[in-house]
Amino acid sequence: MHELSIATGIVDEIVRIAEENRAKRVLAANLRIGRGAGIVIDSLRFALEVVKTAHPVLTSTEMRIDEVPLIYRCNDCGREFEADDLYLPRCPMCGSYNLRLVSGEEMDIKDIEIEV
Template sequence: MHEIGIVNGILKTVIDTAREAGASRVVSVKLRIGDMCEVVPESLDFAWEVFREDDPLTGESELEVEDVHPRSRCLACGDEFDHDRFHLRCPACGSPQTRLLQGRELDIVSMEVETDDDFQLGT
């Protein structure tokens, strides 16, 4: 279950970034994950729920994941096409020689944080 390692790495980056920004709390984190990374969404969510509580900054944070579906280019005919994880052959010419254009992403897109200043009203 490599989702545990992924979540630990993401949380380290998120916590370090939040501390540098002077955040008092991480509200949410948005990720882009390509289907070719073979991340199991339920395992990722479970790991997030468990490990986010290790630090008070992320203890109540939410995780949002944007799925990125695979898209490739045929090296024989140049056609670009969408596909699933298992069918990489070019639908235009049948060539197995393709290059993945998207679908391996594993990116932190954004994070929402609160600072102590967010709680000062009317001053």
């Protein structure tokens, strides 16, 4: 259950940024979580709702989670493709294992919408 620690980290950061910008309240927070990041989105959503109750500035914050697909680029033929999981993927065009992960491991706070 690392999602609870992660939710605490997210909420602390949002509160810090909100205070820095003298926000009256935070309307929404946009998060980007990769498919291959190893985070259970439902657990994270649940944890965020629990953790945010500790901060009045977050009472009406909508936590939006954008799931980022797992995308590889083939170093041999240059094509990009989406994979279902992290296990030894192969390029569907040329069969190569020589790949680079383009996206899918993100765990980012993209932006927050505040009222000042």
